[in-house]
Amino acid sequence: MKVTVVGAGAVGATCADNIARKELASELILLDIKEGVAEGKSIDMMQTAALLGFDTKIKGVTNDYVATENSDVVVITSGLPRKPGMTREELIGVNAGIVKSVTENILKYSPNTIIIVVSNPMDTMNYLTLKTSGLPKNKIIGMGGALDSARFRYYLSQELQCSPADLNAVVVGGHGDTTMIPLIKHATWGSTPVTNFLSEEQQQKIVAATMVGGATLTKLIGTSAWYAPGAGTAAMVESILRDEKKLISSGVYLEGEYGQSDISLVVPVTIGRNGWEQILDFKLSDEEQAAFNKSADAVRTMNDVLKTL
Ligand SMILES: NC(=O)c1ccc[n+]([C@@H]2O[C@H](COP(=O)([O-])OP(=O)(O)OC[C@H]3O[C@@H](n4cnc5c(N)ncnc54)[C@H](O)[C@@H]3O)[C@@H](O)[C@H]2O)c1
Numbered sequence: 506m507k508v509t510v511v512g513a514g515a516v517g518a519t520c521a522d523n524i525a526r527k528e529l530a531s532e533l534i535l536l537d538i539k540e541g542v543a544e545g546k547s548i549d550m551m552q553t554a555a556l557l558g559f560d561t562k563i564k565g566v567t568n569d570y571v572a573t574e575n576s577d578v579v580v581i582t583s584g585l586p587r588k589p590g591m592t593r594e595e596l597i598g599v600n601a602g603i604v605k606s607v608t609e610n611i612l613k614y615s616p617n618t619i620i621i622v623v624s625n626p627m628d629t630m631n632y633l634t635l636k637t638s639g640l641p642k643n644k645i646i647g648m649g650g651a652l653d654s655a656r657f658r659y660y661l662s663q664e665l666q667c668s669p670a671d672l673n674a675v676v677v678g679g680h681g682d683t684t685m686i687p688l689i690k691h692a693t694w695g696s697t698p699v700t701n702f703l704s705e706e707q708q709q710k711i712v713a714a715t716m717v718g719g720a721t722l723t724k725l726i727g728t729s730a731w732y733a734p735g736a737g738t739a740a741m742v743e744s745i746l747r748d749e750k751k752l753i754s755s756g757v758y759l760e761g762e763y764g765q766s767d768i769s770l771v772v773p774v775t776i777g778r779n780g781w782e783q784i785l786d787f788k789l790s791d792e793e794q795a796a797f798n799k800s801a802d803a804v805r806t807m808n809d810v811l812k813t814l
């Protein structure tokens with residue numbers, strides 16, 4: 506199997522590192538526009554192979570799309586990250602141009618690939634990739650829910666003093682500070698609702714912390730996060746290449762599901778060899794559906810900005 510990761514920055518390199526360590530692919534191409542960066546990081550990672558014992562061959566290239574030919578999966582992480590105080594949406598002007606040109610270049614050499622979009626603002630970048638590529642909708646998947654749901658489980662586990670591995674918790678909506686919706690009433694510990702163990706105040710605190718999870722880290726670090734984003738993206742690559750059909754909430758193109766159409770939003774989906782395969786209907790309450798519709802309005806406003814660029 507062959508995977509290409511575009512963007513050898515913090516998230517792209519971490520994602521590549523996770524893919525190699527798990528031996529998800531035999532061949533891994535890391536591509537960046539900055540001369541030498543992808544080459545250097547690839548050699549650095551390959552020098553861990555003797556220590557970690559993986560067989561994946563990682564090759565770094567500077568803007569050489571020929572090397573990406575016949576990729577089974579392509580991950581797009583190229584683009585600017587936000588700085589403290591910024592929203593993800595403020596990145597649209599620069600990142601839309603980058604994501605569009607990367608998608609066009611990728612398709613020249615891998616016309617049937619599955620694309621995972623990471624660059625922000627993810628919901629709009631995923632929509633843009635779908636419209637630019639003309640690929641079937643199942644082959645374009647936005648990474649955001651994998652990360653936000655992992656953060657949700659982290660904050661729940663801190664409050665419950667339990668293992669995040671024992672928690673099932675899903676975030677839907679947009680991948681934005683105000684658009685994501687951690688579905689706390691659907692979250693379980695074992696098979697019991699977490700709400701049985703948490704006061705209303707604790708629940709609100711967890712939901713609020715999850716929603717600004719990315720902004721909190723950006724403020725602390727000075728740029729946005731990469732360990733969990735890289736791991737979340739690699740988990741999606743794993744579910745595709747191993748045909749695991751794992752339930753991973755992800756950005757997908759909706760055609761009536763969850764009451765929305767002609768938009769990419771994060772919903773619970775299974776991910777397997779065909780890309781995203783099924784959308785699960787979580788039967789949102791009226792209040793949750795209203796929040797989902799509000800997120801859709803905000804994301805649609807950003808999608809409209811694409812027409813002005
Ligand atoms: N969806 C999510 O959950 C999520 C999580 C984390 C980061 N992100 C987003 O991912 C993107 C990358 O974040 P990062 O922290 O890795 O940033 P970074 O600055 O460390 O890396 C970005 C890389 O993209 C490269 N690049 C820019 N234009 C390119 C082009 N045309 N072709 C190839 N490479 C190009 C840059 O040279 C740089 O190496 C940002 O937009 C960030 O907001 C999204």
Ligand SMILES: O=C(O)C[C@H](O)C(=O)O
Nearest residue numbers: 587593625719720729730
């Ligand atoms: O917060 C960001 O801007 C990056 C990413 O979307 C995240 O949630 O970590």
